Amino acid sequence: MRLEYFLLIDRIADLNLADRTIRVDATVPEKSTIFEGHFPGYPLMPGVLLIETMAQTSGWLIIALTRFTRMPFFAAVKEAKLRSFVTPGQKLSVAASMVHEGSGFAMTKAQIRQGGKLVAGAELTFRVVEFPNPDFRASMEKLAAEIAFPTEALTNA
Amino acid sequence: MASTFDTVANIISETCDIERDKITPESHAIDDLGIDSLDFLDIAFAIDKAFGIKLPLEQWTQEVNDGKASTEQYFVLKNLCARIDDLIAAKGATA
Numbered sequence: 001m002r003l004e005y006f007l008l009i010d011r012i013a014d015l016n017l018a019d020r021t022i023r024v025d026a027t028v029p030e031k032s033t034i035f036e037g038h039f040p041g042y043p044l045m046p047g048v049l050l051i052e053t054m055a056q057t058s059g060w061l062i063i064a065l066t067r068f069t070r071m072p073f074f075a076a077v078k079e080a081k082l083r084s085f086v087t088p089g090q091k092l093s094v095a096a097s098m099v100h101e102g103s104g105f106a107m108t109k110a111q112i113r114q115g116g117k118l119v120a121g122a123e124l125t126f127r128v129v130e131f132p133n134p135d136f137r138a139s140m141e142k143l144a145a146e147i148a149f150p151t152e153a154l155t156n157a
Numbered sequence: 158m159a160s161t162f163d164t165v166a167n168i169i170s171e172t173c174d175i176e177r178d179k180i181t182p183e184s185h186a187i188d189d190l191g192i193d194s195l196d197f198l199d200i201a202f203a204i205d206k207a208f209g210i211k212l213p214l215e216q217w218t219q220e221v222n223d224g225k226a227s228t229e230q231y232f233v234l235k236n237l238c239a240r241i242d243d244l245i246a247a248k249g250a251t252a
Contacts (some may be wrong), residue, residue: 075195102205104215105198125198 001053003032008053009094011148015064020098022061024147026053030089045086050120051077054110058096058124060149062106065098067154068141072106072126080122090114096124104128161208161238161245168203169234172196182235187228210244 001008014023028045035043055074062072086092096110106128112120131137144151159167162182169186170177173196186192192200201212220226230236 075198100202100205101211102198102201103211103213104218105201107202125195127198 001026001029003029003034003049006052007143008049008056009060009147012060012150013093015061015150017064017154020061020065021095022057022064022097023093023095024057024060026092026094028086028088028090028092032088035088043088045088045090047080047082047120050082050086050112051080051122053092053094054096054112054120054122055124055126057094058106058108058110059126060144060147061096061098061108062126062128063140063144064149064154065101066128068137068144068151069130070128071131071136071140072128074124075105075127076125078123078125080120082120084114084117084119086112086114086119092119099123161241162234164207165204165234165238165241168207169200172199172203180234182233182238184234185229186232186234186237188232204241208241208245210241210248212241212244 001010009024009026011025012022013025014021016022034046038044038046055077059072059074062070091114093113094110095113096108099107099109104127106126108124108126110122110124111118131140166177166180169175169180169190169192173190173192175190180190184190186197186200201214205211217226217231221228221231231240
């Protein structure tokens, strides 16, 4: 994770277009100014950032399923459950699956596991629109390469 | 078997916590029932699932924005239900 850039996933570990699922790896940094405030002397990954981690994971799934032609924007979260504390240095596995691909929107379910234990989950809604401009799409493609987004899987699908 | 309107009205009532008897075929989802675009996504999801269709929300929104259609054509419930019936029929025709 690069918290200061709000980039919360490190690498796409698995992407299955047929099953409409994704799994990513994300490691909580050992140090961040965020932990100095949350909380002083008892650093914890903020729950809202765990929700954002699930949103980013879901977002990459949507980008993949739309063959990188559309951009998802996080619109709503339901049933968010933050079951256990997540602390600096912990390695997380985040999974998301498509619940429904509507017209201009999508709904996913996501879970975060740490050491095999479920630590968080949520149901998420996204507005899915065309990329606002080609430069933005190009930036997202660059970001995709950094997290091992399997671009070749889209052309072969 | 419930009518299309009954199913849609129940979905709206449960999703948006609106009293069922306030929802009539003449109700405008946005202007009368106060449903905003984000709430409507939840309704669209439930409608898509209930009827096995995909409401073409993007196309409808574009037509309204382009002045080619009024919101009444799609969001007055009796009209919405007619559109749903058309989509169900179209799905049946291609099956």
